Amino acid sequence: MQTDNNCIVIFGASGDLTHRKLIPALYNLFKIGRLNERFCVLGVARSDLNDETFRQKMREALLNTEETTPETLEDFCRHLYYQAVNTSDASDYGKLVPRLDELHDQHQTCGNTLYYLSTPPSLYGVIPECLAEHGLNKEEHGWKRLIVEKPFGYDRKTAEALDVQIHRFFKEHQIYRIDHYLGKETVQNLLVLRFSNGWVESLWNRNFIDYVEITGAEAIGVEERGGYYDGSGAMRDMFQNHLLQVLAMVAMEPPAIINANSMRDEVAKVMHSLRPLTQDDVEHNLVLGQYTAAEIDGKEVKGYLQEKGVPANSRTETFMALRCEIENWRWAGVPFYVRTGKRLPARVTEIVIHFKTTPHPVFSQNAPENKLIIRIQPDEAISMRFGLKKPGAGFEAKEVSMDFRYADLADDQVLTAYERLLLDAMKGDATLFARTDAVHAAWKFVQPILNYKEAGGRIYEYEAGTWGPVAAEKLIAKEGKVWRKPSGLMKKKV
Ligand code: NDP
Ligand code: BG6
Numbered sequence: 039m040q041t042d043n044n045c046i047v048i049f050g051a052s053g054d055l056t057h058r059k060l061i062p063a064l065y066n067l068f069k070i071g072r073l074n075e076r077f078c079v080l081g082v083a084r085s086d087l088n089d090e091t092f093r094q095k096m097r098e099a100l101l102n103t104e105e106t107t108p109e110t111l112e113d114f115c116r117h118l119y120y121q122a123v124n125t126s127d128a129s130d131y132g133k134l135v136p137r138l139d140e141l142h143d144q145h146q147t148c149g150n151t152l153y154y155l156s157t158p159p160s161l162y163g164v165i166p167e168c169l170a171e172h173g174l175n176k177e178e179h180g181w182k183r184l185i186v187e188k189p190f191g192y193d194r195k196t197a198e199a200l201d202v203q204i205h206r207f208f209k210e211h212q213i214y215r216i217d218h219y220l221g222k223e224t225v226q227n228l229l230v231l232r233f234s235n236g237w238v239e240s241l242w243n244r245n246f247i248d249y250v251e252i253t254g255a256e257a258i259g260v261e262e263r264g265g266y267y268d269g270s271g272a273m274r275d276m277f278q279n280h281l282l283q284v285l286a287m288v289a290m291e292p293p294a295i296i297n298a299n300s301m302r303d304e305v306a307k308v309m310h311s312l313r314p315l316t317q318d319d320v321e322h323n324l325v326l327g328q329y330t331a332a333e334i335d336g337k338e339v340k341g342y343l344q345e346k347g348v349p350a351n352s353r354t355e356t357f358m359a360l361r362c363e364i365e366n367w368r369w370a371g372v373p374f375y376v377r378t379g380k381r382l383p384a385r386v387t388e389i390v391i392h393f394k395t396t397p398h399p400v401f402s403q404n405a406p407e408n409k410l411i412i413r414i415q416p417d418e419a420i421s422m423r424f425g426l427k428k429p430g431a432g433f434e435a436k437e438v439s440m441d442f443r444y445a446d447l448a449d450d451q452v453l454t455a456y457e458r459l460l461l462d463a464m465k466g467d468a469t470l471f472a473r474t475d476a477v478h479a480a481w482k483f484v485q486p487i488l489n490y491k492e493a494g495g496r497i498y499e500y501e502a503g504t505w506g507p508v509a510a511e512k513l514i515a516k517e518g519k520v521w522r523k524p525s526g527l528m529k530k531k532v
Contacts, residue, residue, distance in 0.1 A: 041464035042181070043076035045138065045147045049165055050156035051081025051092065051120065055187065057099035060156065061118075063456035065100050068114045070451060072461060078145040080137065081120040083157075092120030117145070125161055131168040138174070149180025152463055156187050163203035170207035177212075185214045185463055188279055189270065190472070193488055194481035201474050210474060214463045219280040220470040221455030221462075224418045224444060228287045228389070229296075231412070231420070239292070241393070243368045249519055250288060251390040254281050254378040258385070259329065259340065259502070260356070264347030271354040272326075273487055276378040282309065282480045283472065284414070285374060288389055289364050298468040302476065309479035313363040320490040325498060325510045327357035329381040332502040339381065339502045353497055356380045359510040360487075375514055377521065381502040386524045387414035401425075406437035411522070418444035 046064070048056055067073045081092050093115045100111055121137050124130040142149050153169065155162050166184060169175050175182050184204070191197025204213060219225055232238055241247070254276050260267040267275060286308040293300035315323075331341035342348060342356050357379030364374065393408035406425030413419040420442045425435035453461070462470055498507035505511075505523060514521055 040072070041074045041077070041461060042150050042466075043074050043145070043147045044150035044152055044180075044464055045078050045080060045141050045145065046152045046154060046460075046464075047080045047082060047134070047138070048154045048156055049082045049125065049161070050154075050158075052083040052085040052087065052095075053156060055156045056081065057096060059456045060154065060460070061096045061099055062103055063454060063460055065103065065106075065111075065114050066454070067457055067461060068117075069105075069110055072453075072457075073464075076146045076148075078117045078119060078141050078147060080134075080141060081118065082123050082125070082134070084122060084124055086122055087120045088122075089119050093118050125157060125168075126164060128168040128171050131172050131174070134169075134174060135172050142180070147180070150182075151180060152183050152185065154185045154187075159187075159189055159192075162186055162190075163200050166204050166207045175207045175212075181212075181466070182208070183212050183214060183463060183466070184208050185216055185460075187216055189274055190215050190279075190477050191481060192269075192274070194478065194485050197477055197481050201478075211468070213474075214459075214468055215472040215474075215477060216459055217279050217283050217472050218455040218459065219283050220472070221453075221457075221459040222414060223452050223458075224412070224414045225284060225287055226470070227418075227444065228284075228412065233292045242391075244370055244372050246393055247372055248392045248394045249373045249375060249517070251392070251522060252281055252284055252288070252374065252376045252388075253390075253521070253524065254284075254387045255382040255505075255524070256378075256380050256385050257382060259381045260342065260345050260348070262346065264345040266347075267356075268348050268352055268354045271491075272356055272358040272378050272380070273484060273491075277358055277360070277376065278480050278484045279472070281376050281378055282483070284387075284389065285376060286476070288391075289369060289374075291368070296469065298471075298473075301469050302473040306473060306476040306479060307366075308364060309476045309483065311364045311366045311369075312479075312483045313365045315362070315483070315486040317486075319362075320486050320495065323361040323513065324487060324490065324495075325357075325359040325507055325513050326355035326491065326495065327379065327498045327500045327507040327510070328352075328354070329356050329379075329502045330499050332504075334503040341502065342381075353491070353494075355491070355497055357382075357498075357500060357506045357510070358487075359506060359513055361513060373517065373519075375519070375521070377506065377510060379500075379506050382505055383503055384524060385416065388412060388522075388524055389414065390522050392519070401427075401433045401435045406435050411524075413524075420444075 048060060096118055097115060121133060123133055155165055191200050286305040289308045290304040293304050328342050332339050343350055343352060359377035362374050389412040391410040395405050399405040409423045411421040422440040423437055426438045428434040428436040498509050500507040
């Protein structure tokens, strides 16, 4: 299905996300013929740029993309425009009215407009109001949709307040809260793995599963984003959104049909079923950490407190591990261990489903574990681990693996998360975007962690390049379990 004719208005067009992710995603969609040819992009920000200088900036960003030719690049750039607007002055948005009329006429985009909010989050409530002041939210001539970048709120109260602000001018069906993890092919594949295979679904519950591990590890530090990150931390940056969404995909019930409402009903149910964290949980089932300087591969790596934009006395966590539970019939009593962090030994996102062992070990005392490892990124793969007989005398069981690499399935180019989600928003498909009730439930769940941090809760140190504080190992060891230590190399074997 092709997208409707439409004009994409990017607020924050002079910023990092626009040139690093959004324009390259649109360019690739253009190159592979997935965009309707009647489209245009209007970049908006305060910087003093014009169409030509904006195109030049974007050209430079795109020159590094694979398989580009000067002709295709120029064809694409002819669809790009720029309008300087003082984003905090409502009257200045008036400039957008004639500009958009002209572009809709020129590119025959039928008034369909996709607003992308890629500015500092403090403007997420302001921009919709300013657009509405000039009638730019009205759907009489073409649809109007709003993509809102993360973070959606800073805590439960601010997320609710932001919704109230936006809902005054845009209806829920017009709002697309982006979480790029939902755009990842392998996250969507989880649903297909679970709901298209009878044997998987029949084992996918508390009767067979011992515990679930979810890891979102990054090898990089905070890079140039210290200023932003310090106000956020691992909990707000990764856990409240990306990892809780992944957890919901692991835990949700099968939707009646695959459409935005059914899917998102099931996601919201998981968020509502998370067992509320008690004071005891935050003290005993949560570990927060911050990386310290180290030498990695012969190179000195800064500690978090030495990073640019980070106050020397910061208590922001760059690592978080949590044991949580889901209170419903499928999952009651099954621990979910979730961890995320910067400056860990590898960039890897994976889910490990640990199955229960046999009730009585017949062949050896150390029966091999049965586990299903779902590698979300990189080297996307699924690996099933189980025991088979070790060749030779006796009956010694040995762990073996059955591996599947996602790349072996793809005969077409796999879209990146931003490509997929931009395309979906242009088609009006909100299935892979976060819905308001799920976002609020996620904030409600994490609020005790925020309170714990604010009340001076403990932040452990860990050396850059390690798997986080020792306390995280102890957390999982309390139940006799261990975190998997995924290697960065999963080219052939997971
Ligand atoms: P940048 O700081 O690089 O860009 C912010 C943009 O907003 C600039 O174009 C800036 O341009 C514009 N802007 C408009 N009004 C204001 C204002 N009043 N104050 C400051 N800037 C203003 O941010 P990013 O591009 O990195 O991020 C944009 C949003 O996307 C953020 O909310 C971020 O959390 C989110 N995000 C970013 C990711 C990334 O990888 N960069 C990943 C996931 C989410 P000008 O000064 O010309 O007005
Ligand atoms: C972003 C966070 O949302 O996700 C970053 O702000 C993080 O801090 C990034 O690095 C991780 O995304 P990915 O797709 O590289 O796993």
